[in-house]
Amino acid sequence: xxxxxxxxxxxxxxxxxxxxxxxxxxxxxxxxxxxxxxxxxxxxxxxxxxxxxxxxxxxxxxxxxxxxxxxxxxxxxxxxxxxxxxxxxxxxxxxxxxxxxxxxxxxxxxxxxxxxxxxxxxxxxxxxxxxxxxxxxxxxxxxxxxxxxxxxxxxxxxxxxxxxxxxxxxxxxxxxxxxxxxxxxxxxxxxxxxxxxxxxxxxxxxxxxxxxxxxxxxxxxxxxxxxxxxxxxxxxxxxxxxxxxxxxxxxxxxxxxxxxxxxxxxxxxxxxxxxxxxxxxxxxxxxxxxxxxxxxxxxxxxxxxxxxxxxxxxxxxxxxxxxxxxxxxxxxxxxxxxxxxxxxxxxxxxxxxxxxxxxxxxxxxxxxxxxxxxxxxxxxxxxxxxxxxxxxxxxxxxxxxxxxxxxxxxxxxxxxxxxxxxxxxxxxxxxxxxxxxxxxxxxxxx
Numbered sequence: 259x260x261x262x263x264x265x266x267x268x269x270x271x272x273x274x275x276x277x278x279x280x281x282x283x284x285x286x287x288x289x290x291x292x293x294x295x296x297x298x299x300x301x302x303x304x305x306x307x308x309x310x311x312x313x314x315x316x317x318x319x320x321x322x323x324x325x326x327x328x329x330x331x332x333x334x335x336x337x338x339x340x341x342x343x344x345x346x347x348x349x350x351x352x353x354x355x356x357x358x359x360x361x362x363x364x365x366x367x368x369x370x371x372x373x374x375x376x377x378x379x380x381x382x383x384x385x386x387x388x389x390x391x392x393x394x395x396x397x398x399x400x401x402x403x404x405x406x407x408x409x410x411x412x413x414x415x416x417x418x419x420x421x422x423x424x425x426x427x428x429x430x431x432x433x434x435x436x437x438x439x440x441x442x443x444x445x446x447x448x449x450x451x452x453x454x455x456x457x458x459x460x461x462x463x464x465x466x467x468x469x470x471x472x473x474x475x476x477x478x479x480x481x482x483x484x485x486x487x488x489x490x491x492x493x494x495x496x497x498x499x500x501x502x503x504x505x506x507x508x509x510x511x512x513x514x515x516x517x518x519x520x521x522x523x524x525x526x527x528x529x530x531x532x533x534x535x536x537x538x539x540x541x542x543x544x545x546x547x548x549x550x551x552x553x554x555x556x557x558x559x560x561x562x563x564x565x566x567x568x569x570x571x572x573x574x575x576x577x578x579x580x581x582x583x584x585x586x587x588x589x590x591x592x593x594x595x596x597x598x599x600x601x602x603x604x605x606x607x608x609x610x611x612x613x614x615x616x617x618x619x620x621x622x623x624x625x626x627x628x629x630x631x632x633x634x635x636x637x638x639x640x641x642x643x644x645x646x647x648x649x650x651x652x653x654x655x656x657x658x659x660x661x662x663x664x665x666x667x668x669x670x671x672x673x674x675x676x677x678x679x680x681x682x683x684x685x686x687x688x689x690x691x692x693x694x695x696x697x698x699x700x701x702x703x704x
Contacts, residue, residue, distance in 0.1 A: 295476045295477065295480050297371070297476070300371070300476060300479060300480060301371065301372070302344060303344050303345045303346060303480075303483050304344055304345075304346060304347060304348040304372060304376075304479060304482075304483060305344055305347070305372060305373065305376070306344065306347045306375075306376065306410050307343075307406055307410070308333060309329075309330045309333035309334040310330065310396065310399070310406060310407055310410055311373060311375035311376050312329055312330070312333055312375055313326035313327065313329045313330035313333075313395050313396075313399070314326060314349075314375065314392040314393075314395055314396060315374070315375035315376075315378075315392070316329045317391040317392050317394070317395035318378070318383055318387050318388050318391050318392040319383070320391075321387060321390075321391055322391065323391050323392075323394045323395040323398055326391070326392075326395035327395060327398060327399065330395075330399060330404075330407075342406075343406055343409035343410050343413065344410070344413070345413070345483055346413050346414075346415050346482065346483040347376075347410045347413055347414050347415070348372065348376065348414075348415050348416070348417055348479060348482055348483070349376050349377075349378070349388070349392075349414065349415075349416050349417075349444075350368050350372065350376065350377045350378070350416075350417045350418075350419060350449075351378050351380050351383075351385060351388075351416070351417070351418050351419065351420070351424075351428055352364060352365045352368065352377060352378070352379055352380065352419040352420070353380045353381075353418075353419060353420030353421070353424040353451060354379050354380070354381050355381065356419070356420045356421050356424060356451035356452055360451070360467060360471065361419065361420075361451055364419055364449070364451075364471065364475065365377060365379060365419075367472055367475060368419075368475065371475075371476075371479070372479075380420070380424065380427075384431075385427060385428045385430075385431035385432070386431045386434070388431070389431050389432065389434055389435060393411065393414075393435070393440070396410060396411040396414075397411060397440065412442060414444045415444050415445050415446070415447065415482050415483070416428065416432065416444045416445070416446045416447070417446070417447045417448065417449060417478065417479070417482055418446060418447070418448055418449070419448075419449035419451055420449075420451050420452060421450070421451055421452020421453060421454070421455065422452055422454060422455060422456060422457045422458070422568070422569055423452070424451075424452070425446070425448055425457050425458070425568075426457075426566070426567070426568045426569075428446065429446060429568060430566065432444060432446065445487050447463060447478065447481065447482040447485070448461070448463040448464075449463070449467070449475065449478055450463060450464050450465060450466055450467060451467055453600040453601060453665070454664065454665040454666075455665070455666075456569050456570075456660055456662040456663065456664070456665065456666065457568060457569055457660065459662045459666045460490075460660045460661050460662050460688055461488060461490075461688075463478070465665070465666050488688075488689070489688065489689030490568065490659075490688050490689060518566060518567050518568070518571075518657075518659060518693070519564065519565075519566055520536070520564065520565050520566070520567065520571055521539070521562060521563070521564045522536065522562070522563040522564070523560050523561070523562050524560065524561050524563075525559070525560060525561070526559035526560050526561050536563040536564065536565040537563065537564060537565065538561075538562070538563060539562045539563060539564045540562070567659070568659060568660075569658075569659060569660050570656050570657055570658040570659055570660065570663060571656075571657050572654055572655065572656040572657070573627070573631070573654065573655050574627050574631075574652075574653050574654035574655055574698075575653040575654045575698075576654040576656070576664070576698065577654065583600070587600075601665070626648075626650050626651050626652055626653055627648055627652055627653060627654075627655065627697075628648045628649065628650045628651075628652065631648060631655070632645065632648075633645065633646045633648055633655060633695075634646070635695070646695070648697065649697065651699045652697035652698065652699060653697075653698060653699060654697065654698040655695065655696075655697050655698075656669070656695070656696055656697075656698065657693045657694075657695050658686075658693065658694045658695075658696070659688065659693055659694075660688055661686060661687075661688060669694070669696055669698075670686075670696070673685075
């Protein structure tokens with residue numbers, strides 16, 4: 259996904275993003291596709307010249323691009339490295355904490371294919387360090403007249419091995435390149451190691467890690483070289499939606515950063531435990547540069563939290579379930595050892611929250627949102643806020659930026675053009691500059 263106005267983009271594995279079932283994703287890597295790819299030919303397509311990849315890696319690990327410049331000069335003088343620039347040099351970021359034990363084996367396999375210098379473990383290297391030091395080293399060499407460095411920097415692509423959260427982390431760092439006019443921004447592919455992998459599904463990188471993963475990794479690297487570049491909304495126009503719930507104001511904006519922006523404002527002193535995706539922001543920063551309309555007067559003192567997202571954000575029961583899962587995973591990490599166990603934990607959290615048997619739940623906090631929440635949206639080119647009535651029985655509200663939600667589900671199925679025209683709807687796309695906002699009732703009965 260490449261931050262480029264007005265969208266962020268993604269190297270896609272196919273011409274059309276299609277949600278695949280997890281079972282199919284597990285077995286499709288067993289086919290002959292990856293086996294037919296010649297390893298040496300693949301390496302010629304993705305491997306950087308030795309002096310460049312060593313210089314880049316040393317710059318990142320030393321957090322000093324000058325170290326990389328010295329290393330590049332030394333290795334080039336010693337070896338006379340004149341290897342032609344590959345078709346699409348690739349750098350891989352691996353989240354070794356995702357995918358259970360398979361992520362470590364995956365990292366070793368990738369290092370065997372690509373060398374250690376082009377594979378970074380996110381437990382040791384931050385993507386922001388790669389942007390600040392590794393890419394800066396290549397850019398400095400290019401400015402000094404190194405044509406190979408210029409070609410490799412211009413053709414570079416990135417692959418992230420991890421879940422959607424890991425992919426978002428890397429995308430956020432790469433977006434800094436666009437903000438500082440350091441183009442081109444490398445397109446990004448995905449090796450799915452998470453639980454839901456909705457971002458990966460939306461761009462046809464798969465919904466889960468396949469059984470025959472060694473062959474599948476070769477196919478992924480090849481697709482990253484040859485696949486088209488597709489777009490993902492990151493910023494387009496300014497769209498705001500506002501939700502008011504139990505004294506809290508929640509705002510969503512497509513901001514001029516790497517993704518959609520969420521702000522939560524609560525009366526100061528109110529006890530809340532925000533999810534890990536939300537961080538404390540300075541209270542006086544809220545509302546200065548934003549057109550925010552809040553019913554009544556704000557308290558003299560407020561607490562503000564902010565976060566970003568590429569996939570979706572939600573309020574209500576599904577958010578409570580996700581929060582419960584993350585709480586369990588942080589408290590007992592040994593229970594979350596892979597997507598299958600993670601989904602089992604999700605199912606248990608869903609049952610305890612009454613997602614599948616709402617009529618049997620007497621706790622009013624687990625019922626509909628109608629009486630405790632008000633939803634407002636501000637459309638593009640409209641001056642006023644518009645209130646959207648929340649139907650009774652709706653227990654979750656989702657603002658979706660992708661085609662997929664909740665491990666590959668299509669919230670509105672596959673409507674035909676005639677139906678869309680009759681209802682006045684437009685087909686949702688990941689690059690249309692719009693969020694789709696919808697409500698969910700209980701899982702099994704209405």
